[in-house]
Amino acid sequence: MLVATFPVGTLQCNCSIIACPETKEAAVIDPGGDPDEIVNLCKEHGLNVKYLLHTHAHFDHILGSRAVKEKTGAKICLHKGDQWLYDNLAMQCGLFGMKSDTPLPVDNYLNDEEELQIGKLKTKILHTPGHTPGSTCFSLNEHLFAGDTLFKQSIGRTDLWGGSFDEIIASIKNKLFKLDDSTEVIPGHGENTTIWSEKKKNPFVS
Numbered sequence: 001m002l003v004a005t006f007p008v009g010t011l012q013c014n015c016s017i018i019a020c021p022e023t024k025e026a027a028v029i030d031p032g033g034d035p036d037e038i039v040n041l042c043k044e045h046g047l048n049v050k051y052l053l054h055t056h057a058h059f060d061h062i063l064g065s066r067a068v069k070e071k072t073g074a075k076i077c078l079h080k081g082d083q084w085l086y087d088n089l090a091m092q093c094g095l096f097g098m099k100s101d102t103p104l105p106v107d108n109y110l111n112d113e114e115e116l117q118i119g120k121l122k123t124k125i126l127h128t129p130g131h132t133p134g135s136t137c138f139s140l141n142e143h144l145f146a147g148d149t150l151f152k153q154s155i156g157r158t159d160l161w162g163g164s165f166d167e168i169i170a171s172i173k174n175k176l177f178k179l180d181d182s183t184e185v186i187p188g189h190g191e192n193t194t195i196w197s198e199k200k201k202n203p204f205v206s
């Protein structure tokens with residue numbers, strides 16, 4: 001499996017590219033900005049981008065989606081619980097003094113516990129509400145793409161639109177902490193961690 005993670009956009013959202021080495025089918029997780037960089041990296045590796053997977057619809061995770069879709073034809077995927085945030089991209093950006101293009105329609109809704117096939121890889125969708133109602137994590141082999149639900153020794157904000165502290169704690173404890181302790185967590189911002197390390201050291205949930 002090929003995996004690349006790099007920060008994009010003004011809020012340095014971690015964007016990841018996951019790809020099946022045999023078929024070259026790929027998915028981009030959280031194309032939050034710098035669409036040219038994302039598309040060029042996919043081209044360099046000869047990847048056929050099938051899905052744009054969004055952990056949630058805060059603007060810093062979806063700002064590059066339109067441009068990446070226009071250049072790759074990939075399907076825009078989001079949990080239905082965040083449709084209203086997605087539709088209000090311009091309002092979100094306005095609060096940060098930024099402008100945005102109108103987002104393209106969502107192609108596929110992400111459903112809890114479903115698996116998505118990317119070439120010969122399978123990624124499992126985990127609906128983890130709390131940071132936003134439609135927050136979703138993606139589990140792929142020994143990796144977890146956690147969006148803004150779980151950070152290294154921290155958790156996502158719950159004081160924004162539709163956030164819930166009780167829900168994010170339940171999502172982390174009941175879903176993410178059920179994964180293997182050795183799972184590498186790739187959060188939406190900042191450094192990687194592991195499930196084991198967060199169980200021991202995260203002050204919000206340990």
Ligand SMILES: [Zn+2]
Pocket residue numbers: 056058131148
């Ligand atoms: Zn967020």
Ligand SMILES: [Zn+2]
Pocket residue numbers: 011013058060061148188189
């Ligand atoms: Zn974020």
